Amino acid sequence: MVFATVRDGLLTLGCDRWRCAIGRGGVRRDKQEGDGATPLSPMPLRRVLYRADRGPPPRCAVPVEPIARDDGWCDDPAHRSYNRMVRLPFDASHEELWRADALYDIVGVLGWNDDPVARGRGSAIFLHVASRDYGPTAGCVALSERDLRAALSCGLTGVDVLE
Template identity: 60%
Template structure:
């Protein structure tokens, strides 16, 4: 299955479609673009495989999906320092280089799908930690990820299988 994300004008929100479903989604604070750089707030255009799903076990059951699923723990992070050998990879905290904490207080990472963006192999500076995750209640912009309401995310994951991908598109 190919999940499509089409940006709306202004490109901080879009429409995510799969099978016969569609849902509103939040996109990067700097919109959607073909060129992604670390820290620019852009959601990258392209076709990205769904690698695996992660979830906070203290905040809910694992999502029902055929994708690989793993729990997030308090010491889990994701390296976002282009100079570090672990760039755009999961890391254990504390980590000496720049990183993002996966165990968040704001619930945005209660469910996370790792997208195969800049990971095979990672190219320093081309962007890290591009995920599909839970949106803020107002669907406010992300730092470059795609985000959707938790119920929509769980519904999508129930239809996902290994080999599925997300295609992020610019507005027509």
């Protein structure tokens, strides 16, 4: 397993360090849906999704698949598909993965609250592309596209978010 650590705005993997953004709610051990926090936890990288129309697939150690226009992620704790990828249109609260901006051009699906899923413990914790100003995320970890591709190509299989 090749886990990177996240602390103080940096994702560190071996000798490499990259600037990153985390959730607007900071880092929390007691992560809850909608709090904007990044979970204080080691999280395995389950798979990587990418926009094939915007670039080549990233090189990485986990399965890679393209995002489709009708891909979404359920963030409704009351729905049976909570914290799962879904097809749009979808009848409950969800995120669209095919975005107009570049933030989800590469999306690493992190293993948070997925085995098993606990209602309300948070959903859609991703490793994704950061905004230009590295503004806070809704709970995800975000890097520049170049840095995200570099980290993934180093064999990254997870991230450990520390205080």
